[in-house]
Amino acid sequence: MADLSVDFAGIKSPNPFWLASAPPTNMGSMVERAFDAGWGGAVWKTLGEPIRNVCSRLASVDYGPNRMMGLNNIELITDRPLDVNLREIREVKRKYPKHAVVVSLMVESRREAWHEIVKRAEDTGCDGFELNFGCPHGMSERGMGAAMGQVPDYTCMVTEWVKEAATLPVIVKLTPNVTSINPPARAAVRGGADALSLINTINSVMGVNLDTLVPHPNVGGMAAHGGYCGPAVKPIALNMVSELARDPEVTVPISGIGGISTWRDAAEFLALGASTVQVCTAVMHYGYRIVEDMVDGLTNYLDEKGFRSVGELVGASAPRVTDWGNLDLNYKTVARIDHAKCIQCNLCHVACEDGAHQCIPLVRLEAGRFPVVDEHECVGCNLCYLVCPVPGCISMVRLDDGSQPLTWRELTSRQPQTMTAD
Amino acid sequence: MAENLTPAIPHDEIERNFREIAPALTDAEALFEANRCVYCYDAPCTHACPTHIDVPAFIKKIASGNLVGSARVIFDANPIGATCARVCPVEALCEGACVEKTLMNKPIEIGRLQRYATDFAMSTGREVLKAGEPNGRSVGVVGSGPAGLSCATYLARLGYAVTVYERRPLPGGLDTYGMAEYKMTQRVSTEEVRMVERLGVQFRLGTEVGRDISVEELESAHDGVFLGVGLGETGRLRIPGEELEGVYDALYVIERIKSRRWETVPIGRAVAVIGAGNTAIDAVTQARRLGAERVILVYRRGPSEMPAYEYEYTLAKQDAVEFLWQTAPVEIIGTDGRVSGLRCVRTEPGEPDASGRATVRPVDGTEFDIKVDTVIKATGQQKMREFFASIPGVELDPAGRVMVDPQMRTGNPKFFAGGDCVNGGREAVDASQMGKLAAQGIHLALAGERVEFAGARVPLHEDTQNLKAH
Numbered sequence: 001m002a003d004l005s006v007d008f009a010g011i012k013s014p015n016p017f018w019l020a021s022a023p024p025t026n027m028g029s030m031v032e033r034a035f036d037a038g039w040g041g042a043v044w045k046t047l048g049e050p051i052r053n054v055c056s057r058l059a060s061v062d063y064g065p066n067r068m069m070g071l072n073n074i075e076l077i078t079d080r081p082l083d084v085n086l087r088e089i090r091e092v093k094r095k096y097p098k099h100a101v102v103v104s105l106m107v108e109s110r111r112e113a114w115h116e117i118v119k120r121a122e123d124t125g126c127d128g129f130e131l132n133f134g135c136p137h138g139m140s141e142r143g144m145g146a147a148m149g150q151v152p153d154y155t156c157m158v159t160e161w162v163k164e165a166a167t168l169p170v171i172v173k174l175t176p177n178v179t180s181i182n183p184p185a186r187a188a189v190r191g192g193a194d195a196l197s198l199i200n201t202i203n204s205v206m207g208v209n210l211d212t213l214v215p216h217p218n219v220g221g222m223a224a225h226g227g228y229c230g231p232a233v234k235p236i237a238l239n240m241v242s243e244l245a246r247d248p249e250v251t252v253p254i255s256g257i258g259g260i261s262t263w264r265d266a267a268e269f270l271a272l273g274a275s276t277v278q279v280c281t282a283v284m285h286y287g288y289r290i291v292e293d294m295v296d297g298l299t300n301y302l303d304e305k306g307f308r309s310v311g312e313l314v315g316a317s318a319p320r321v322t323d324w325g326n327l328d329l330n331y332k333t334v335a336r337i338d339h340a341k342c343i344q345c346n347l348c349h350v351a352c353e354d355g356a357h358q359c360i361p362l363v364r365l366e367a368g369r370f371p372v373v374d375e376h377e378c379v380g381c382n383l384c385y386l387v388c389p390v391p392g393c394i395s396m397v398r399l400d401d402g403s404q405p406l407t408w409r410e411l412t413s414r415q416p417q418t419m420t421a422d
Numbered sequence: 423m424a425e426n427l428t429p430a431i432p433h434d435e436i437e438r439n440f441r442e443i444a445p446a447l448t449d450a451e452a453l454f455e456a457n458r459c460v461y462c463y464d465a466p467c468t469h470a471c472p473t474h475i476d477v478p479a480f481i482k483k484i485a486s487g488n489l490v491g492s493a494r495v496i497f498d499a500n501p502i503g504a505t506c507a508r509v510c511p512v513e514a515l516c517e518g519a520c521v522e523k524t525l526m527n528k529p530i531e532i533g534r535l536q537r538y539a540t541d542f543a544m545s546t547g548r549e550v551l552k553a554g555e556p557n558g559r560s561v562g563v564v565g566s567g568p569a570g571l572s573c574a575t576y577l578a579r580l581g582y583a584v585t586v587y588e589r590r591p592l593p594g595g596l597d598t599y600g601m602a603e604y605k606m607t608q609r610v611s612t613e614e615v616r617m618v619e620r621l622g623v624q625f626r627l628g629t630e631v632g633r634d635i636s637v638e639e640l641e642s643a644h645d646g647v648f649l650g651v652g653l654g655e656t657g658r659l660r661i662p663g664e665e666l667e668g669v670y671d672a673l674y675v676i677e678r679i680k681s682r683r684w685e686t687v688p689i690g691r692a693v694a695v696i697g698a699g700n701t702a703i704d705a706v707t708q709a710r711r712l713g714a715e716r717v718i719l720v721y722r723r724g725p726s727e728m729p730a731y732e733y734e735y736t737l738a739k740q741d742a743v744e745f746l747w748q749t750a751p752v753e754i755i756g757t758d759g760r761v762s763g764l765r766c767v768r769t770e771p772g773e774p775d776a777s778g779r780a781t782v783r784p785v786d787g788t789e790f791d792i793k794v795d796t797v798i799k800a801t802g803q804q805k806m807r808e809f810f811a812s813i814p815g816v817e818l819d820p821a822g823r824v825m826v827d828p829q830m831r832t833g834n835p836k837f838f839a840g841g842d843c844v845n846g847g848r849e850a851v852d853a854s855q856m857g858k859l860a861a862q863g864i865h866l867a868l869a870g871e872r873v874e875f876a877g878a879r880v881p882l883h884e885d886t887q888n889l890k891a892h
Contacts, residue, residue, distance in 0.1 A: 064457035064485065343521040350463035362464070389460050390525060 002302035003309040004295065006040070008276045009169040009195040009253050011127045013100035015040035016310050017266065017294050020257050020278035021104035021130060021173070023075065024288070028088030032095065037288035038295055041100025043197075043278060044089060046077035046132045047117065048106040048144070053079050059206035059216035061232065070232035071281045072206045074217065074224055076138045077106055082120070090124040102171065106132040106144050109154070111161045118165040128168045131159065131193075133184075134175035134200025136227045146200070149175035152187035159191025169194040171255060174240075176233075177203050181240040186249045196244065197255035197278060199237045201227025230281040234259030238272055245273025245318040261290070263297030270310065271317035328405040333380035333396045335360070335373045341393040342370055348384035348394060356383045375399075430691055431713035436684050439711035443604045443737075444508065444534055452538045456485040459530050460521055464881070467532060470519035472855045473500035474877030477516055481535055490550065493543030496536055497550045497617075499858075499877030501575035502568050504544060504614045505597045506851045507537035508606040511700075513733045515851070544613050553621040554581030559868050562587060562644035564631050567595020568850040569650030569841025571618055572857025573864075576875055577648075578621035580865050585644070586623060589630035595652060597850060599677045602704040604711065608680050637813050641836060646864045649816075649824065649832070649839040650857060653803035653847055659696065663754025668761030672697070672705040672800035679708055690795035692716040694764045696751055698728035702800035703738050709798070710741040717743045718792060722750040722769045722782045746792075750784060754797055763791045803847060813837060821846060829863025830856060838864055 004015040018041035019025050019034055031042045053075055061070040078085060093101045103121045107113040121129065133155055135145030148154045155172065162170050172188035174181060176199035185196055203225050206216045215223035237258025244250045256274030260266050261282035269277050282290055298310070307313050337348065337360075349371040352360040359377035362369050373384075380396060388394040431439075447455065459481040467477040476495055483492035496503035512518070512533040520529035543550050561577050563570045566588040574584045592598050594611035601611075619625065631640055631651075640647055656671040658664060670688055672695070678687040693709045695702050698721035709717045719738065721728060724747050728735060738745075748769045755763035768788035771780035805822030815834030817825045823846045824839045826832055832839050840856030842848065858875050866872055 065454045343524040344462075344466060345460045345521045346463040346465075347460065389521075 013040040016276040018278045020280040022280040024283045034288045038291040043102040046104040051076045056217040071230040072226040074226040093125045104130045114161045115165040130171040146175040152183045156187040156191035163192035171195040174198040175200045195253045199258045201229045204228030231259045242272040242321045263294045270313045273315045273318045275314045325408040330403045332399045334375045334378040347387045351387045466519035467516040470515045472851045475499040489542040492539035501572045504540035557581035559645045562647045565650035566593040568853035569857040572854040573648045574623045576861030584623045650841045652842040654806045656799045666756040669797045692794040693796040694794045695798045697800035703730045703734040706743045720746045830860035
């Protein structure tokens with residue numbers, strides 16, 4: 001059976017599944033129940049100066065009958081006294097010595113303030129720190145959270161302060177609310193970060209109540225932007241993780257966060273270069289119990305594919321991500337429709353007609369009027385394959401005309417005039 | 423009549439038995455089901471619907487929370503959309519064609535979703551359709567069943583002054599008097615009629631053409647006339663004993679049930695129903711629900727030839743109805759003027775008739791008696807030949823059906839017709855479509871303008887294409 005244990009920048013954990021710093025890690029009793037359920041680690045809800053929260057705090061985006069495709073939170077860092085949190089962290093770590101207990105931190109931008117909280121937190125016996133440079137709402141208005149993560153110089157500076165005081169590994173949690181994820185990531189590494197975690201939540205307004213015309217979530221008739229998370233943000237997070245995994249200046253391990261709900265999501269993050277994953281929304285939706293299938297499913301997958309450990313999967317897909325200019329312009333696929341499986345919903349036809357390249361006409365065949373792919377016109381875009389509700393009905397088939405691979409970069413280096421065409 | 427035919431079971435049990443067979447969807451169910459719809463393009467359900475309602479469009483409007491828009495899509499193509507939502511043979515029409523049936527044998531519950539949207543519009547009194555600007559022309563509609571209601575609706579939308587003549591005390595025709603009570607109550611039908619009234623259509627109830635108003639008066643009062651009179655009584659069995667007390671027309675029994683005054687329904691303890699069409703099924707299932715201990719369906723052919731829909735047959739089997747196949751009644755036996763039994767004979771298939779269907783011949787010496795106290799005739803309604811003979815120029819085909827052109831115009835240019843009297847007796851939805859086509863035909867004849875209402879024909883998104891030549 002594959003070995004799921006991980007050593008993440010020196011932080012050991014029985015499996016790569018950690019709870020992200022968020023409501024599910026608000027207090028000791030919760031983290032203990034999570035560990036009992038099978039979670040390998042937990043990043044404690046961010047410690048800092050006392051705050052006050054508002055009511056209400058959460059809003060979600062549904063997709064059809066499916067609830068919470070995306071979730072938004074305007075809750076701030078912990079609203080519990082620091083002493084209480086520190087005591088509970090100590091107790092949890094004593095009871096669960098093999099689990100990863102990481103403490104998330106956020107204080108004002110003063111060197112002494114950071115030194116002080118790092119020392120107090122280290123005293124608990126925890127395994128490491130995560131610096132919250134990503135919280136996009138409330139705290140950022142006070143010069144903390146995303147206000148740090150959005151300015152690489154600040155990211156570097158505060159990381160350096162923390163490293164001056166810390167003896168334990170330091171993870172810097174990055175905000176996705178930047179144009180490019182690479183500069184703040186490199187700045188954190190320059191500042192001495194032992195690892196990175198991403199993504200924090202994305203600035204979002206979740207919608208508007210069309211009866212009251214107040215956006216969600218409603219706080220006394222007003223609303224503020226919050227932090228977007230949940231399954232909907234996964235592709236954004238995967239992109240940012242893969243950007244860092246292939247950045248030669250990012251030499252530290254990555255903890256992947258963003259919309260992870262199943263072992264499959266986790267495996268995708270691992271393959272793109274994360275070596276642990278952190279989960280929040282799925283637990284807020286279904287509870288700690290979801291980790292059981294995450295562990296079971298990932299184990300079975302690794303066994304089936306011949307990986308002996310999680311580490312062997314980490315980064316396996318990272319080399320497969322490149323710039324568009326390195327893609328083969330001569331690679332050609334076309335759609336094939338299996339009429340024996342076709343239910344004649346004609347979604348492929350209308351999608352191709354109105355949203356693609358007009359190459360799936362409805363053709364009168366002996367058995368009825370069927371969508372038929374005109375392979376000469378098909379550009380292999382995948383749209384029909386994506387909209388088809390029948391498993392295995394449409395497949396994308398490789399057409400090999402014998403031509404040699406040719407990328408845009410190669411083409412424009414050979415024929416510079418192509419750059420100015422059109 | 424029949425004072426000794428008190429129901430065998432208590433009233434509250436009968437009420438339970440007559441609960442709706444397909445109850446309303448809850449909001450959660452409707453949202454889930456609407457989201458399950460694949461939203462086919464050029465959808466098979468729309469093709470299969472005789473009124474060609476744009477089914478994916480109304481379902482997606484339910485999913486988006488636009489219920490009044492959803493109801494409008496339905497009523498735009500079918501003015502009796504609330505009735506059809508309950509009584510349509512959806513298994514044979516829209517739901518039978520649904521791609522989710524093909525894919526997973528779980529079609530979208532189109533009928534119940536249609537009910538959900540139409541219920542919303544009707545219960546909230548939302549204006550779904552609008553009457554047209556008065557155009558100064560007047561049309562008389564004879565019969566307020568599905569065909570008449572549909573025709574009246576479309577004509578009102580075009581600005582005609584429409585008067586509907588209905589011989590019964592309540593409007594709605596078979597929608598009101600002929601639907602199995604567990605599928606639909608009278609109230610749905612009468613509320614649907616109220617929507618037609620709100621378009622300005624006048625209803626003259628209790629007014630029979632030929633008795634209370636003459637054909638000539640009708641003709642002189644209106645610029646055009648639509649005949650949606652349906653069919654007549656069930657035909658005679660032409661066997662001895664037919665006049666005995668305890669022998670009823672299925673339509674009469676069903677009409678009594680519609681009043682929900684169960685004690686007035688002439689159902690005994692042992693009931694024989696003659697015939698195997700959908701009306702016969704309505705009769706046997708409702709006889710069981712009223713407490714009849716033994717209900718026997720008698721049919722002179724075999725089960726594979728029964729005209730009733732498969733799911734109707736299944737319903738009857740679930741209700742523990744007995745079936746006597748290849749059996750014909752030869753005499754209704756009476757005691758003191760009342761039915762006490764039914765004499766039957768076994769039959770066998772004979773030579774094929776002109777249509778190729780095997781004839782039926784009795785097998786000598788196979789007579790047998792069954793003990794029943796009620797006999798219900800459900801062998802098909804007769805054509806109203808006499809009525810049509812009173813209108814000059816209206817011609818009937820050999821089967822007694824009114825002959826019309828594609829504009830639903832009869833041999834008399836002022837008279838149009840549709841529904842059962844034209845097609846010989848089909849579904850309410852078929853009649854509704856004919857009413858729509860007739861309204862278009864009437865408008866073309868009276869105003870010289872060609873209009874096309876939603877679902878007047880199969881929507882042709884585009885002609886079938888050929889692969890582009892290269």
